[in-house]
Amino acid sequence: MRNFKKVAAFNFSYKIFGALIGLSTTIILTRVLEKQEFGLYSLVLTSSLLLVAVLQFGTPLFLAREVAKKKKDYREIKKIKEGVFFFVTVVLFLVAPCLFFLLHFIFDFDALIVTLIILLASVVYPNNLNAAVFRGLGLPAISLTAETILRQIVALVLVAGFSYFYDLDIYIALFCYVLGALVSYLFFGSYLSFIIKGFAGSNLRGVKPRKGIKRFQPIFVGSYPFFFISSFPIINGNIEMFMIGGLGTLSDVASFKVATNITSIISFGLVAVAQLSIPAFSNFSESKEARVKALHQYKQSAQITLFLAVSSVAVFMVLGVWFIDVVFGDDYKSVYWLVFIMSAGHLVSCYVGPAGLFLNMTNHESAVLKMAIVALVANIAMNYFLVPLWGAFGAAASSAISLSLWNITLKMKMKKVL
Secondary structure (H helix, E strand, O other), rough: EEEEEEEHHHHHHHHHHHHHHHHHHHHHHHHHOOOHHHHHHHHHHHHHHHHHHHHHHHHHEEEEHHHHOOOOOOHHHHHHHHHHHHHHHHHHHHHHHHHHHHHHOOOOOOOHHHHHHHHHHHHHHHHHHHHHHHOOOOOHHHHHHHHHHHHHHHHHHHHHHHHHHOOOOHHHHHHHHHHHHHHHHHHHHHHHHHHHHHHHOOOOOOOOOOHHOOOOHHHHHHHOOHHHHHHHHHHHHHHHHHHHHHEEEEHHHHHHHHHHHHHHHHHHHHHHHHHHHHHHHHOOOHHHHHHHHHHHHHHHHHHHHHHHHHHHHHHHHHHHHHHHHHHHHHHHHHHHHHHHOOOOOOHHHHHHOOOOHHHHHHOHHHHHHHHHHHHHHHHHHHHHHHHHHHOOHHHHHHHHHOOOHHHHHHHHHHHOOO
């Protein structure tokens, strides 16, 4: 138990470190760019993340589960990894042209912006798949670094450098993010290949296109239940900004982006701690001891993350007004109350614990899928009615309500299963 808490504390601290890097980039951009420009930057970045969530088709969670089941069979892990990479690449290749015309003509993004959205998506998804393999191998710290931290560090350094030496605009800022994702993919892709070859032998061959296509069916069948499950946090966390951009103003988008960055620090504890339990949850049905271990880790995850979340909210309650005024300025005063509204949903999520991950890893994906669809539709509907009325505050309320309902229904389903 001590060991789990120790590792959980490390992963939470590491995740917070990554969140602070992203927040630092946001601080620089809000100081350099006009609020409208930062709103456009945030909307473009949100569009690319939504695109990644769709194109991945649930493969990261599927990949993590399959790698965890294979344990140390590195030859099979290599086949699964390369098959999934090939699958998502083909999907991107087929969908990208349609998305280009959709975003360009319907949403009136210029050609360069649309190109950056697609380019960013094409370098972000490989990082997520590499991170999924590391999670399945039981290496959560490396997984977090591969998925977000390294690319954010590179992007932060580039943004800081350009803002100091040159005039920074949204195009340069987005290109910095693209370069950060590319560097992260090249580094951790090479490291993962080194690990697999080191254990499985250097004579392994890659997946040929013809054989890769044959593997599409099991990948599709195994991944589609995870489509909304794994994509729900990304879609639900970004759909508000997307709808604010369409129904509100770019200034509201900018304020909501800052609030999201701050609020994410509260919920990162649940993500960081829950990732440690993927192997235990995956092996839940193997024996009585495995079931006891999985449920024990579940309870620990809920207790640790709730404590961390409540502590974070308490600190923000005292220092939040001063922090926002000093760091972001008068234009972002509304962020303080946005954070409080959004924090309500994250506190409920931490109280419930990683129920969604538990159900996913114990072959109850279909039930979670139905609840994810209902929660997402409810969130979109609430945004549609509340954003025109209250702007960013309506989006914050929609986010908190939908996230709370989602986690409560997951916990009820988990109790019914057990």
